[in-house]
Amino acid sequence: MSLICELNDLRRLYHKRVPKMFQGYCESGSWTQQTLKLNTSDFDHILFRQRVARDLEPRSLATRLVGHDAKMPLALAPVGLLGMQHADGEILAAQAAEEFGVPFTLSTMSICSIEAVAAKTQSPFWFQLYVQKDREFTKKLIDRAKAAACSALVVTLDLQMIGRRHADHRNGMTAPPRLTLPNIIDMARRPRWAMNMLQTSNREFGNIQGCATGVDDMNDLMKWTAGSFDTKLSWEDIRYFRDLWQGPLIIKGIMEVEDAKECVKLGADAIVVSNHGGRQLDGARSSISTLPEIVAAVGDQIEVWLDSGVRSGQDIIRAKALGAKGVMVGRPMVYGLGAMGKAGVTRMLEIFHEEAELTMAFIGHRDIKDINRNDVVFQHEKF
Numbered sequence: 001m002s003l004i005c006e007l008n009d010l011r012r013l014y015h016k017r018v019p020k021m022f023q024g025y026c027e028s029g030s031w032t033q034q035t036l037k038l039n040t041s042d043f044d045h046i047l048f049r050q051r052v053a054r055d056l057e058p059r060s061l062a063t064r065l066v067g068h069d070a071k072m073p074l075a076l077a078p079v080g081l082l083g084m085q086h087a088d089g090e091i092l093a094a095q096a097a098e099e100f101g102v103p104f105t106l107s108t109m110s111i112c113s114i115e116a117v118a119a120k121t122q123s124p125f126w127f128q129l130y131v132q133k134d135r136e137f138t139k140k141l142i143d144r145a146k147a148a149a150c151s152a153l154v155v156t157l158d159l160q161m162i163g164r165r166h167a168d169h170r171n172g173m174t175a176p177p178r179l180t181l182p183n184i185i186d187m188a189r190r191p192r193w194a195m196n197m198l199q200t201s202n203r204e205f206g207n208i209q210g211c212a213t214g215v216d217d218m219n220d221l222m223k224w225t226a227g228s229f230d231t232k233l234s235w236e237d238i239r240y241f242r243d244l245w246q247g248p249l250i251i252k253g254i255m256e257v258e259d260a261k262e263c264v265k266l267g268a269d270a271i272v273v274s275n276h277g278g279r280q281l282d283g284a285r286s287s288i289s290t291l292p293e294i295v296a297a298v299g300d301q302i303e304v305w306l307d308s309g310v311r312s313g314q315d316i317i318r319a320k321a322l323g324a325k326g327v328m329v330g331r332p333m334v335y336g337l338g339a340m341g342k343a344g345v346t347r348m349l350e351i352f353h354e355e356a357e358l359t360m361a362f363i364g365h366r367d368i369k370d371i372n373r374n375d376v377v378f379q380h381e382k383f
């Protein structure tokens with residue numbers, strides 16, 4: 001464990017252990033991947049102001065996120081098919097988050113179901129909803145999340161249509177999936193992954209299978225996914241979900257001030273400034289460069305979160321300095337999970353916590369709540 005010093009160590013191990021097909025699914029962005037790259041490179045233009053001779057005891061990253069205590073301002077983002085990165089992936093990531101003290105978000109498109117994750121965890125997790133054309137099915141998902149005592153509903157709005165990621169087409173992550181000979185050989189060369197997969201009892205498609213969707217295998221799931229998202233959404237539709245869900249409501253996938261204002265109007269508790277990790281609209285701005293204008297417009301009325309491109313504890317502090325209440329991380333969780341299962345997710349969280357705490361101290365603060373815009377400067381005019 002001591003050799004895992006930074007996220008890149010987990011990523012290298014992830015590349016060794018997880019089949020290429022699922023690596024590509026995790027790491028790729030859409031089309032030219034311009035937005036995917038900007039998401040991370042734009043963080044590099046935010047530089048810290050070092051301070052000295054400060055009282056740095058005691059230090060705390062503890063935060064309240066949509067009314068719940070968290071050990072640091074971070075939640076694990078919803079990631080579809082997490083159970084293909086590591087057997088029982090959603091359960092293991094949820095357990096790691098629970099033990100560490102941060103929220104875990106279960107995707108609509110998970111492999112382990114809402115009920116399976118609830119059965120293996122003690123504290124509530126968050127449920128992410130993709131709005132389906134079939135409103136009855138969507139409503140049933142919300143009812144299941146309520147029955148499992150999920151403590152927040154995350155409604156993702158930036159996936160009415162699915163972005164095209166070339167790696168998925170090349171690797172056979174299509175509808176239907178192509179299990180080519182190279183794919184099978186590649187999987188067989190990852191014995192640890194394959195053994196785990198063979199041993200798991202979770203062989204269903206979590207929230208979708210067995211709900212009158214006709215989904216029985218991966219092939220069905222991919223076809224169902226391609227045809228089921230609602231391409232005719234309106235803010236009125238979202239209001240309907242606000243009425244159905246009385247707990248904290250988080251709207252994910254907001255990149256423009258006007259859309260952020262709509263979320264305030266409908267009474268959402270938080271928004272996530274997110275371009276889906278560069279997987280949807282290629283050529284969109286990075287989330288971090290969009291954050292300041294959204295915080296300026298609605299930050300005093302709603303919690304403004306950020307995801308897409310957070311790769312270290314330092315990035316958490318950068319996002320906090322620009323006004324984010326918290327961040328979500330997608331790929332960092334996948335790297336940890338694919339590399340070492342639950343222990344890998346825990347290690348990622350430890351690394352991010354340590355980096356964030358140390359950075360906070362170097363810029364002269366001992367409480368995360370004190371981080372502010374004066375703690376950073378920009379290297380160019382972008383922000």
Ligand code: FNR
Nearest residue numbers: 026077078079080107156276277308309329330331
């Ligand atoms: C995602 N994301 C995502 N979002 C969501 O609301 N529901 C989902 O099922 C998925 N699935 C998914 C799969 C994979 C492989 C990735 C990488 C991402 C988006 C995710 O929640 C988050 O917005 C991004 O991952 C954030 O960017 P980073 O942290 O990966 O850079």
